[in-house]
Amino acid sequence: MKHILQMKNITKRFPGVVANDQISLDVIEGEIHALVGENGSGKSTLMNVLYGLFHADEGEIYVRGEKTTIDEPRDAINLRIGMVFQHFMLVETLTVAENVILGSEIRRGVRVDYQQAVAEVQRLAEEYGLNVDPQAKIQDISVGQQQRVEILKALYRGAELLILDEPTAVLTPQEVEDLIEVMNNLKAQGTSIIFITHKIKEVLAVSDHVTVLRRGKKIGTKATKDTDERDLAEMMVGRDVLLEVEKTPAQPKAVVFAAKNLAIKDERGSERVRGIDLEVRAGEVLGIAGVEGNGQSQLVEAIAGLMPIHGGTLQLNGRDISRQTPLERKQSGLGYVPEDRHRRGLILDYSVADNLILGFHGQEPFVRYGFIRSDRAIQDYAVKLVESYDVRPPEPQYKAASLSGGNQQKVVVAREFTRTPSFLICAQPTRGVDIGAIEFIHKQIIAQRDQGAAVLLVSAELDEILSLSDRIAVMYNGEIVTTMPAEEATEKKLGFLMLGGQPEDYSDANEGGVLDEVES
Ligand SMILES: Nc1ncnc2c1ncn2[C@@H]1O[C@H](COP(=O)(O)OP(=O)(O)O)[C@@H](O)[C@H]1O
Numbered sequence: 207m208k209h210i211l212q213m214k215n216i217t218k219r220f221p222g223v224v225a226n227d228q229i230s231l232d233v234i235e236g237e238i239h240a241l242v243g244e245n246g247s248g249k250s251t252l253m254n255v256l257y258g259l260f261h262a263d264e265g266e267i268y269v270r271g272e273k274t275t276i277d278e279p280r281d282a283i284n285l286r287i288g289m290v291f292q293h294f295m296l297v298e299t300l301t302v303a304e305n306v307i308l309g310s311e312i313r314r315g316v317r318v319d320y321q322q323a324v325a326e327v328q329r330l331a332e333e334y335g336l337n338v339d340p341q342a343k344i345q346d347i348s349v350g351q352q353q354r355v356e357i358l359k360a361l362y363r364g365a366e367l368l369i370l371d372e373p374t375a376v377l378t379p380q381e382v383e384d385l386i387e388v389m390n391n392l393k394a395q396g397t398s399i400i401f402i403t404h405k406i407k408e409v410l411a412v413s414d415h416v417t418v419l420r421r422g423k424k425i426g427t428k429a430t431k432d433t434d435e436r437d438l439a440e441m442m443v444g445r446d447v448l449l450e451v452e453k454t455p456a457q458p459k460a461v462v463f464a465a466k467n468l469a470i471k472d473e474r475g476s477e478r479v480r481g482i483d484l485e486v487r488a489g490e491v492l493g494i495a496g497v498e499g500n501g502q503s504q505l506v507e508a509i510a511g512l513m514p515i516h517g518g519t520l521q522l523n524g525r526d527i528s529r530q531t532p533l534e535r536k537q538s539g540l541g542y543v544p545e546d547r548h549r550r551g552l553i554l555d556y557s558v559a560d561n562l563i564l565g566f567h568g569q570e571p572f573v574r575y576g577f578i579r580s581d582r583a584i585q586d587y588a589v590k591l592v593e594s595y596d597v598r599p600p601e602p603q604y605k606a607a608s609l610s611g612g613n614q615q616k617v618v619v620a621r622e623f624t625r626t627p628s629f630l631i632c633a634q635p636t637r638g639v640d641i642g643a644i645e646f647i648h649k650q651i652i653a654q655r656d657q658g659a660a661v662l663l664v665s666a667e668l669d670e671i672l673s674l675s676d677r678i679a680v681m682y683n684g685e686i687v688t689t690m691p692a693e694e695a696t697e698k699k700l701g702f703l704m705l706g707g708q709p710e711d712y713s714d715a716n717e718g719g720v721l722d723e724v725e726s
């Protein structure tokens with residue numbers, strides 16, 4: 207068992223935070239090593255140290271058994287280490303092949319013949335199943351294909367140890383399956399991979415070993431076959447986590463919200479949503495699945511009153527709300543957790559307490575005699591909410607900006623849910639939120655449903671849609687392709703429909719990819 211990499215007791219401090227605290231990591235030659243942990247646990251920092259972008263304050267790095275110093279990416283590349291970042295670094299106007307060879311011509315000392323480069327890229331692409339047209343321009347290909355270009359770039363430079371920093375975060379379920387196949391191909395040909403993710407299913411599906419970080423510290427390394435979903439979640443969060451949402455069958459009652467023949471145009475006048483008919487009943491969760499950019503954002507913003515509609519009607523509790531202001535809709539019983547909490551959900555410069563009463567700050571008990579602000583009432587209210595929604599740190603006077611993404615989201619959720627809305631829209635409610643907080647938010651959504659709210663859930667995370675919804679609608683290209691009871695939905699089927707497949711063309715033969723085989 208030879209090690210391609212050993213990082214020993216790496217410490218990296220930033221002002222006010224120890225991002226890596228004495229972390230060691232051993233990677234065996236030819237293995238896929240998953241590196242997992244919640245947001246901010248130190249994964250990217252550790253990899254940036256390895257790639258020469260950050261300098262560790264303490265610790266040593268051994269590559270193929272030899273102690274080395276890596277001061278800049280050039281040193282890492284010379285050691286045959288390649289890295290694919292969360293944010294790609296490609297030149298949009300150049301072709302795939304041009305991007306792949308960019309910067310490496312000089313090192314080789316000769317100008318690379320472009321045709322030869324195209325052939326070489328083609329060869330690498332075929333060898334590893336990295337399907338992409340070498341002559342296409344970056345601006346014309348999908349995000350998934352752009353990621354393949356980044357991988358090709360690293361391989362072209364001779365990478366034998368490949369670091370992938372959260373590669374699946376930007377991919378659709380089918381693209382994730384493809385990437386897993388690529389990783390397996392690379393491994394079969396001897397490449398070692400460090401695979402960063404926070405999706406436990408992916409870890410179990412593809413890795414040989416897994417190292418867990420929490421708050422800058424290493425919690426442990428395990429052989430993947432000796433661990434499971436629950437064990438890893440507990441290592442990541444530091445306590446037992448409920449991965450499955452506990453819920454009883456829905457008891458749907460009267461229709462609370464209805465959209466009829468809805469049409470929405472964007473600022474440029476092009477139609478983004480058309481012919482949408484939707485009904486959400488009290489006591490049920492209707493999930494809308496879809497790849498982002500298929501009109502879900504416009505749909506949600508139009509219902510919330512943040513965007514005009516160009517056709518159709520919106521009804522809440524039997525009343526037409528399409529001409530109401532966002533505030534009037536809130537007063538009519540709408541609760542709204544927006545997908546962009548920074549732009550729509552919070553005022554970052556305000557305190558947590560002021561954010562908790564946003565939109566209701568003119569009402570009793572927060573004002574008295576109709577106009578005197580009652581700081582006392584606001585404070586009492588905030589203290590209660592911060593406690594029951596587990597906002598950390600539990601300090602109502604802190605600025606919203608100083609909280610982590612997950613805790614900011616809890617503030618939005620606390621504000622919207624506490625008003626017991628009759629109709630609740632949750633758009634990407636757990637985006638960028640850690641598993642511990644996801645569990646909490648999911649429980650609250652189901653609690654709202656069980657109290658009789660009609661819930662409209664929009665999410666790009668299929669796991670989330672599948673575990674919370676009672677009925678599922680799939681949106682594609684501005685329309686609702688189909689709606690089905692949650693029992694009839696699978697990840698594969700939804701993925702197929704989300705990419706434009708027709709319901710009648712779907713066959714169960716497509717079931718059973720590597721991710722499905724992972725036992726929950
Ligand atoms: N360039 C930086 N300057 C200051 N702090 C940073 C920097 N990069 C990361 N951090 C901090 O280091 C910690 C670990 O971050 P990071 O390694 O990005 O975590 P992960 O990749 O696991 O989400 C976080 O508290 C983060 O805020």
Ligand SMILES: [Mg+2]
Pocket residue numbers: 249250251
């Ligand atoms: Mg990171």
